[in-house]
Amino acid sequence: MIKYNCFYCNKDWALHDLMIEISELNVSTLYLNKDQTHRGRCIVSFNRHVTELYQLSKEELHSFMEDIAHTSQILNEVFHPDKINYAIYGDIVSHLHVHIVPKSRKSSEWGDAFINSPDNKHYLNEENYTKIINIIRKRLN
Template identity: 25%
Template structure:
């Protein structure tokens, strides 16, 4: 996929111009977004700032630097949302641009042993009102700025 056709490159561009409502913060290598799926409150998607299809196309040093930012976001989620567990996923099956899902899992989880992807869309999406989504973004921004 060329970057001109890539939905994550488009999302990065929207974040740069202030036109993406789910944008949380820019770290050195990734832009952090709150996922549209807030059935698991605090779920974040970290998008590599450049269009790279395969994590393994990057040097090991770069991959480690990215993971440092993944770990920072996980720490921010844990400090503000207190999940039982965090799932870390770098898939690329749907959009081939390196990105990480950092997914908090809670006690009321429909199936704590399963990955979230098998759950119905309405469970993933959740019912969080817009104010609660905004509040989550503010909480994460604050945790990441420390």
């Protein structure tokens, strides 16, 4: 097995410092971003180390998009955002993952791309992370 220098593959402290695992999905893993500047912000990470969408088979791509769509539907039902933004980066963390970011018209970022790493991050206490995760997990089933 190839060992990548990738926190999504290694599931190490760097991953756990930024996010909390919610659940395994069809071909990916769903995480809650610890920075909840945008309430409900999650990340869907493909379960195999690839860097680009075109590296997926048609079946994998279809399943990955279903995981993303299902997650965004749940976030829409739970958080009632005005819009959900999707972002695929990879300059620093090259593992294929999608940020799913519920946004509000009241946000200072409305009309612009969300700030991936804002200066003033909004962290919750463990109880509030657990509440959000449990609500999302119930709707996944």
